[in-house]
Amino acid sequence: MSHQKLKVAIVGASGFTGSELARLLLNHPDVSISIITSESHVGKPFSDLHPQFFNRLDIPLESADQVSKMDLDVIFLALPHGVSMDFVAKWKDLGAKIIDLSGDFRLSSKDVYEEWYQKKHSYPIGFSEAVYGLPELFAKKIADARLVANPGCYPTASILSLAPLYAKQLVEEGSVIIDAKSGLTGAGVKANPTTHFSNVNENFKAYGIAGHRHTIEIEEQLGGIAGSNTTVQFTPHLLPVDRGILVTSYAKLKTEMNQEKLTEIYAEYYQDKPFVRLRNQAPGIKDVRGSHFCDVFPTWDERTQKVISISVIDNLLKGAASQAVHNMNLMFDLPEATGLNHIPLKP
Numbered sequence: 001m002s003h004q005k006l007k008v009a010i011v012g013a014s015g016f017t018g019s020e021l022a023r024l025l026l027n028h029p030d031v032s033i034s035i036i037t038s039e040s041h042v043g044k045p046f047s048d049l050h051p052q053f054f055n056r057l058d059i060p061l062e063s064a065d066q067v068s069k070m071d072l073d074v075i076f077l078a079l080p081h082g083v084s085m086d087f088v089a090k091w092k093d094l095g096a097k098i099i100d101l102s103g104d105f106r107l108s109s110k111d112v113y114e115e116w117y118q119k120k121h122s123y124p125i126g127f128s129e130a131v132y133g134l135p136e137l138f139a140k141k142i143a144d145a146r147l148v149a150n151p152g153c154y155p156t157a158s159i160l161s162l163a164p165l166y167a168k169q170l171v172e173e174g175s176v177i178i179d180a181k182s183g184l185t186g187a188g189v190k191a192n193p194t195t196h197f198s199n200v201n202e203n204f205k206a207y208g209i210a211g212h213r214h215t216i217e218i219e220e221q222l223g224g225i226a227g228s229n230t231t232v233q234f235t236p237h238l239l240p241v242d243r244g245i246l247v248t249s250y251a252k253l254k255t256e257m258n259q260e261k262l263t264e265i266y267a268e269y270y271q272d273k274p275f276v277r278l279r280n281q282a283p284g285i286k287d288v289r290g291s292h293f294c295d296v297f298p299t300w301d302e303r304t305q306k307v308i309s310i311s312v313i314d315n316l317l318k319g320a321a322s323q324a325v326h327n328m329n330l331m332f333d334l335p336e337a338t339g340l341n342h343i344p345l346k347p
C-alpha cells in the first residue's frame, strides 16, 4: 500500500488480547497505532505494563474518552462483553470501522444474547449490522462490513473442526460432541479463584457444563452453514498452560464414509484458506503457538462409524487478535495475510 497508513485505536490495551493486537499491529506494514487505551492505567507507558514492548511501544495509555477526538480508520475493542456494546453505540457515527473482540454482537439477536449471557443488551440494532468475523466462512461479507464481531476462541476452533461436514449437510443431527480445552489466558488478565495458580497447577477440570455461552455461538454458525438448526454438546476444560486451545469434535454422519473421502472433503473446503492447515497427524497446541494457524486433523473411525476431528489454535491469536487483524485486512482490501505470516513458536 503506497498511500497513507491505517490509523488504529486499541481499546483495552492493558489486557491480553489488546497487547497481542499491539504486537501484531506494530509490525503491520500498513498500520500506524494512533492510540491505546486503559481506564486503570491512564498515563502509564504501555511498556511499563507490558515490558516486552520496552523501546518498541512506550507511548502512554489514554482513556477511551480520547478516541472520539481522533481521526481513525479502525477501532479494535478488546474489552469484556457487556462493556463493548456501549462503545459501539457511542462511536457508531465516528466514521471508523469497528472490530469487536467481545461476544456482544456475535449472536443473532438481543433475545438470544440475553438468554445466554444473562445480561441486558443496550444496543440491539448492532446485531443486524454486525458481520461474524470468521474469514474462512465470511470473507466477502467482512470486506463490506463496518462492524465486525470477532468470533470467540472456542467457537473458532470448534466451527473449523466441523464446517466442511456441515457445508455438505453430512452431519446426523444431535450427534455432535465438542470436547474443548483452553489455556489460562482465555480467561483474561485478571486473576480469579478459578485461575489461581494453586487451582490450575497440576490440575485439569471441566467447567461451563451444559450451558457455556459459546455453545449457542457454535450452534448458530454451524446451523447457518448447513441451512438448518443444529444442537451440539459442548464442554470446555481449563488446561494448566498459558495459551492454546485443543478441540476434539465427534460426529455421526448420514452417509457412508472412509478416510480418503473424508480427507478429500476437508481438503476441498479449505483449499484456498491459507490459515487452515490440514494435518496428517494429531496436532498439538504448540504446533500453532504464536501463529495465526488453525490446524485440523479429521479421522474416520471405521469401528465406531464416527468422525473424530481435532483442531488447535492459539486462543490469543487465531482465537482473537490475529483473527481481528485478518478481518481488518479484508475490510481495507489488503492482502489477507499482511502482517500475519508467523511461523509457530515451537518449543
Ligand SMILES: NC(=O)C1=CN([C@@H]2O[C@H](COP(=O)(O)OP(=O)(O)OC[C@H]3O[C@@H](n4cnc5c(N)ncnc54)[C@H](OP(=O)(O)O)[C@@H]3O)[C@@H](O)[C@H]2O)C=CC1
Pocket: 012, 013, 014, 015, 016, 017, 018, 037, 038, 039, 040, 041, 064, 077, 078, 079, 080, 081, 083, 101, 102, 103, 151, 152, 153, 185, 186, 187, 188, 189, 190, 315, 316, 319, 320
Ligand atoms: N483471552 C482470550 O483468549 C480471548 C478473549 N476474547 C474476548 O476479547 C475481549 C478481551 O479479552 P482479554 O484481552 O482476554 O481481556 P482482559 O481481561 O485481559 O482485558 C480486558 C481489558 O478491558 C479493559 N476494561 C475492562 N472494563 C472496562 C471498562 N468498563 N471500560 C473500559 N475498559 C475496560 C481492561 O482495561 P483496564 O482495566 O486497564 O481499563 C482490560 O484492558 C473479551 O471480550 C474476551 O471475551 C475473545 C477470544 C479469545
Ligand SMILES: CC(=O)N[C@@H](CCC(=O)OP(=O)(O)O)C(=O)O
Pocket: 081, 101, 102, 103, 151, 152, 153, 154, 182, 183, 184, 185, 186, 187, 188, 208, 214, 236, 238
Ligand atoms: C479459559 C476461559 O475462561 N475461556 C473463556 C472464553 C474465552 C473468551 O474470552 O471468549 P469470549 O470472547 O466469548 O468471552 C471462558 O470460558 O469464558
